[in-house]
Amino acid sequence: MNVPHPKPSPTAVAFRRGGGRLPRTVHPGAWWLWALGLATAASRTTNPLLLALILAVAGFVVANRRSDAPWALAFRMYLFLGLFIIVMRVLFRIVFGAGAASGHVLVDLPEIPLPEWAAGIHLFGPVGLEHVLGGFYDGLRLATMIVCLGAANALASPKRMLKAVPAALYEVGAAVVVALSVAPQLIESVHRVRRARRLRGGAQKGMRALRSIAIPVLQDALDRSLALAAAMDSRGYGRNRHLPRTIRLVTGVLTLVGLIGVCVGVYALLDGGTPRYLGVTMLPGGLVVAGIGFVLTGRRIDRSVYLPDRWRLAEFAVAVCGLGTGALLYLTSRIDAGNLYPSLSPLAWPELAPLPVLALAVGVLPAWLAPPPPLTVPRAGVMPPAPETPVRPTTPDRGDGTILREKSVR
Amino acid sequence: MARLITALALLALPAAARLTVAAPAAQAVDTSKGTPGYCPDAGGVTIVIDFQELGGTTIVRCARGDQATGHAALKNAGIEIAGVARWGEAFICRIEGKPGANSEPCIDTPPASAYWSYWHAPNGGSWTYSQWGVMNRKPPPGSFEGWSFAKNKTETTNPPPRVAPSRPAAPATQDPPPRTNNPQPPAGNGGNPGSSGNGTTSAASGGNSGKTGGGSASTVGGSNGANGTSTSGTDPLAPGPGVSGNPMEAEPPPAAPASEVPGTAPTESAAPPGSAAPSAQPSGITPQGQTWTGGEELATKKREGIPTTTIAGIALLVAICAAAGFTTWRRRTRADGSG
Known part of the structure; x- marks a missing residue:
């Protein structure tokens, strides 16, 4: 591929970097499956070494395969959120101290005596290394799981997810997608408002700055939610007036009853106290009823998708890698759980076993298996993306028009 | 981002670097704390x-x-x-x-x-x-x-x-029997109260108190008779050759300082240096047929230094973080260059 430009276009660069593959967006479902697999892996261990490695793997894949879209910048925010979680966990461990000094005492804080009715609660007191490390391990585990979901948010366009939702689940799916995209949208709003303030030369600090950022951000987010809702409504999302009332009633009842049946069945299966036949009958029964409801609803909704995300080999590979990581760590926790949960008393170094390392190696593969993301032009107006279009089978993922709006704001 | 992760990982290390860390043994009783067997008082x-x-x-x-x-x-x-x-x-x-x-x-x-x-x-x-x-x-x-x-x-x-x-009543100090450092059936222990067919647990706890100095009785060399009284007082203990079935049984150390001040927390190290080999293990069988020991055979094996797998893991972590940081840096410079 020869690009006649003196300076290679971002697409050409991505093409070369991607090993000769054309840049394209990966199906969001694939990234979500990958991230959920990593999060599952993180939930199976408290080994800080392993958790940090999972974090690094997620960060590496994001660094290699994220697009330039605004939501892709959200990953850093998730990292800060994770750091905040860890700090809070450790602080709480110190404030509500162990009460009893045991092990390696780092700092011997004086304990604040509490009245008799608050028995069992200790304020401060000696800070043991085991105690603090316990909080750190636990916080790191939660932070890693959240950062994994942040990686999915950074890699997959939240709005393209809506395209992949089955027709019957459309109303639910729209709500879920709107909820999932709240964090990226807020972050995007913060970026926009801060840039606008910089351009206006706003130099307030402290509380005033907070007010001048928070209110526009909230207003912006609300405006955009309303705009999204209006846009969806004008395109006929969730509109079912044209259906007869009885059909709507029947499908609704079927779906609801089926889902309740699934919930009861799962509860009965997991809880040892309930009779076994309850779970065995309710779960498949609920699935069948809900399935009938889905099919009936889905047949009534006609929906066409513009430029659908296809589930191709790369998507399959990405999803399998993530799920494989989760499965390998689950397997490890079944057969050799020794160093998944490093001992705190006596204090032991966290060690690494071959099987978790293999799981991590599988998890990092999407950094090469996934096709490179389509990169937009970094500065609007400097380089028009027009010449690249013939090279690509599809137009780049401008998706939902966010970027266009971004340009108009500038 | 990579810097952040690296910093996170490195934060945890120096705190633990200077510690002597025990190997994660399956079981381990910290013999430097507490004493095996029942409390004597x-x-x-x-x-x-x-x-x-x-x-x-x-x-x-x-x-x-x-x-x-x-x-x-x-x-x-x-x-x-x-x-x-x-x-x-x-x-x-x-x-x-x-x-x-x-x-x-x-x-x-x-x-x-x-x-x-x-x-x-x-x-x-x-x-x-x-x-x-x-x-x-x-x-x-x-x-x-x-x-x-x-x-x-x-x-x-x-x-x-x-x-x-x-508690076994009146933890009388038993006689210091002939020493055999290796565990063996009580048949070989001539003066061992265990072989006298009486309460085995009392023998054990007596041995314990003798060894640890917790016992108040300072009479060393009490005969089987003295031992007999102690066992007769400990009614919850199984009569019969209970100890013989228990290989943990060994003799208390020879120079058990019976006159040691009770109340000072006695430790294994208080035992005289001569008795390095298998320490005295109080143990016994309850009337319900439940064997018990002091758990000292589960002593922790200390291991020094950082395991190689930990170092390998940290190296791997640093490598991935560096790669991610490099990618981010390259993307940023390229974006700036083209813009």
């Missing part, structure tokens, strides 16, 4: 660990002195415990490495179908299921603290520890 809290279905000999150890909480008593008796990741050691999840990590990850509170139940009892009383957490209960001096693993039990069928909560 009311000046300590006796800890009874009954593994029930988990397998393993019941452990009886003593935390000398006043104990602030049940947790402190466990710790001061040298019992190795692990809490859950979420609550720390306020919720005890694992005792002496059991249940293993394969069946219980100890992240959240263990399920009601498999957990360590907490019992307490006054001396000579009966076991009571504790209504208090391990951090909230102060065991009275001389009382018993019991830990019993409840597997698939309900509120009513929870098993109390199978060792009766009563």
Whole structure:
């Protein structure tokens, strides 16, 4: 591929970097499956070494395969959120101290005596290394799981997810997608408002700055939610007036009853106290009823998708890698759980076993298996993306028009 | 971002770098704390660990002195415990490495179908299921603290520890019998009270008190007769050749300082240097046929330094972070260059 430009276009660069593959967006479902697999892996261990490695793997894949879209910048925010979680966990461990000094005492804080009715609660007191490390391990585990979901948010366009939702689940799916995209949208709003303030030369600090950022951000987010809702409504999302009332009633009842049946069945299966036949009958029964409801609803909704995300080999590979990581760590926790949960008393170094390392190696593969993301032009107006279009089978993922709006704001 | 992760990873290291870290042994009793066997007097809290279905000999150890909480008593008796990741050691999840990590990850509170139940009892009383957490209960001096693993039990069928909560009465110092450092059946121990067919546990606890100096009686060289009195006083103990079945039985060290001040927490190191080999193990069999030991055979093996796998893991982590940081940097410079 020869690009006649003196300076290679971002697409050409991505093409070369991607090993000769054309840049394209990966199906969001694939990234979500990958991230959920990593999060599952993180939930199976408290080994800080392993958790940090999972974090690094997620960060590496994001660094290699994220697009330039605004939501892709959200990953850093998730990292800060994770750091905040860890700090809070450790602080709480110190404030509500162990009460009893045991092990390696780092700092011997004086304990604040509490009245008799608050028995069992200790304020401060000696800070043991085991105690603090316990909080750190636990916080790191939660932070890693959240950062994994942040990686999915950074890699997959939240709005393209809506395209992949089955027709019957459309109303639910729209709500879920709107909820999932709240964090990226807020972050995007913060970026926009801060840039606008910089351009206006706003130099307030402290509380005033907070007010001048928070209110526009909230207003912006609300405006955009309303705009999204209006846009969806004008395109006929969730509109079912044209259906007869009885059909709507029947499908609704079927779906609801089926889902309740699934919930009861799962509860009965997991809880040892309930009779076994309850779970065995309710779960498949609920699935069948809900399935009938889905099919009936889905047949009534006609929906066409513009430029659908296809589930191709790369998507399959990405999803399998993530799920494989989760499965390998689950397997490890079944057969050799020794160093998944490093001992705190006596204090032991966290060690690494071959099987978790293999799981991590599988998890990092999407950094090469996934096709490179389509990169937009970094500065609007400097380089028009027009010449690249013939090279690509599809137009780049401008998706939902966010970027266009971004340009108009500038 | 990569810098952040690296900083996170490195934060945890220096804190732990200077520590001597024990190898994660499956089971380990900290022999530097507490004494094996029952407490000889009311000046300590006796800890009874009954593994029930988990397998393993019941452990009886003593935390000398006043104990602030049940947790402190466990710790001061040298019992190795692990809490859950979420609550720390306020919720005890694992005792002496059991249940293993394969069946219980100890992240959240263990399920009601498999957990360590907490019992307490006054001396000579009966076991009571504790209504208090391990951090909230102060065991009275001389009382018993019991830990019993409840597997698939309900509120009513929870098993109390199978060792009766009563101290062997009058822990008389036994005679120092002829020394044999290696464990052997009591048939070979001429003057050993165990071979006299009397209470084996008293022999054991007597040996314990003799070794640790906790016993108040300063008469060394008490004959079998003296021993006999001590055993007759300890009625909960099984008569018969109980010890012979227990290979843990060994002699107390030769120069047991019987006149040592009671109350000072005696340790293994207090034993004279001559008796390096298998230490005296108090052990016995309850009338219910339950064997118990002091758990000293589970002593921790210390291992120095950082394991190679840890170093390899850190190197791997740094490599991935550096790669991610490099990618981010390259993307940023390219974006700036083209813009």
